Amino acid sequence: MGPEIAWYLGVSAFLFAVGALGVLLRRNPLIVLLSLEIMLNGANLALIAFSRHSGNGDGQIFALAVMAVAASEVVVGLGLVVAMNRKRITLDVDRMNVLRG
């Protein structure tokens, strides 16, 4: 037996909070994507911890699914970032406000 489940959840919450702050505060889309991955992984950690805690494999399967989605998302997101860089578009989310109402 490893540490108590509370420790895992603590790490998970910390990771999620770090990721959320990164998404909200950083302007570089690359870093925003990176922070997003951290949030997802925080959530994954919680899923796996609960899975172990309740002796049920469902959470682990969820985590695998989340990873697959996250990987696809990163492919699209990074592709966008590279394309923007190629077009000499400043990599700053605050300056991309064409959809303003």
Next chain:
Amino acid sequence: MIVGAWICLLAPLVGALLVTLGGNALPRRGAAYLVTTSVLVAFGGALTSFIALLGKDPEDREHISTAWTWITGGSYRSGFAVLVDPLSTMMMLIVSGVGFLIVAYSIGYMDGDREERRYFAYMGLFVFSMLLLVQGGNLILLLAGWGMVGLSSYLLIGFWHERPSAIAAAKKAFVMNAIGDATMALALFLVIKQTGTLSFGALSDVHGTAAINLVALGLLGGAVAKSAQLPLHTWLPDAMEGPTPVSALIHAATMVTAGVYLIVRTHVIFEAAPKVQDVAAGLGAATLLVAGLIALVQVDIKRVIAYSTMSQIGYMFLGVGLGAYGSGMFHLMTHAFFKALLFMAAGIVIHSLSAEQDIRKMGGLRKLMPRTYWAFMIGSLALVGIPPFAGFFSKDPIISSALASGAYGDVLWVVALVGAFLTGLYTFRMLFIVFWGEPSAFVREHFHALKSDVVGVSMGATVGVLAVLSVIGGWLQWVPFWDPVDTWLETVAAPLVSPSDAQEAISSVLAVALGLAGIGVAWMLYAAKSRAVPRSALWQRLLEHKLYFDEAYDGAFYRPAVWLARALGRYVEQPVIAAGTREVGEDTRDLGGILARLQTGLLRTYALAIASAVAVIAIVFVVVK
């Protein structure tokens, strides 16, 4: 018997449908022959029903055949049913028989019209509607036929749709009839509410004095509108805008007789509401007098005959209002003969004079068209009620019924006798002006005789048949000597009055004497010209304006309605409705502008909104839990 009735009902519809579907593929004459044949087939069906019914016991003469359940709603259901009984077979024979002669006459009259096919399709529809009205096995089918008769008359009166006056007349007829349809529908609603059914038997189950009176009044309203009685008569003279055979069909075989049929068919409810019955008789008497007076000054040959129809229907209303159902129906039948004859003879005159209808331009036609003259003479004598022509046998029992109906009846009796005098006067005024004297310049210029081709034969032969019927048609019944019509109808509607022989005799003698007096006065004024026509500016103006009924309705309904519509348009529609919709649009746009500010286009704002919303949800979740 039942098969005959169904054939009678559906044949004209099939004819009309075939002409409609055939369209230009059908030759013009072909359409005419097709519809004529279909109405003849209908007459054959009616005849077989009649003969089959004749062979049965008087008690066993009512048969209903339901094809399918037509309307179902809750506990209410009505079938598509035809009723075969003495009354409906009598009407079937009149409608399809006289209708056939009129449609056959149309072959000649409408020859060369650009839209002959449409005309004959409408004629078939008209005959079908009227047959539906008289054969319908319950009140709802009667109402359906009632409305369709209104529609067909609208289509035919406005047949020459390039004439604005014809369109106006058609609309007027439709609107006036719609008033009657509405009151009738309201009466039927009341019957449904009380009895839950619309079979003819339901009428005897209506209870409560107020309800009975209302139902009777509603039905009377329908009858008055359809039969052009006061005060809903104004459409009838204008309906002369249609082709002459249409006038004949409306006046003789169909449409205006529907009101009389309705009262006889629903006599149970009228007998339970004697006041309404008195109103019906009173309206009939008033109409026969007013129409007779107006007819004195009309100068259009068809309008004179139209007013005479109003007047004669007034006699029928008088009869059935007093409970003399057999006499009323018998007069309906003989009137169908001689009125169709008069219209069709007038049609030949109009046809021969290049569509001229003004009697002031006519004159001296006796020498140019002797056979038409004699046909017209027979029709006129039958109309005035001179023995041995048809009108004598049917009109006099109605007059004597009035004498046998108490003090109120005595008043009506006097009115009816005055009406007899007026009938003689206006009928022979028309006859003398049109046919006697020397041919006028107009006649000499425009007259062209009928040829003996299909046109001439179709018009001449049918008029000949009707002339014979106008002579012998009345011999069917001579109260009090023999009365097969009364006996025939007794199981449907037993008469309420039975005048004594003395009353019959005195009424007959007086009516004939007054009719002859009318003819005599007309001869003095218009043929011998031994006296000048008395003139009174006031009466002249009053009668030429038809007692100002049109003007009164114009002032009472049309003008206020137009004024109200203008006022509403100006003071309600513009400021409230039009401005209101504009306001709604503007407000929506403003609201959208405000909401659009939420869309900053900044990714981080959105992310923050999502994150804070999730946080709020999470907190609420935790707290509530």
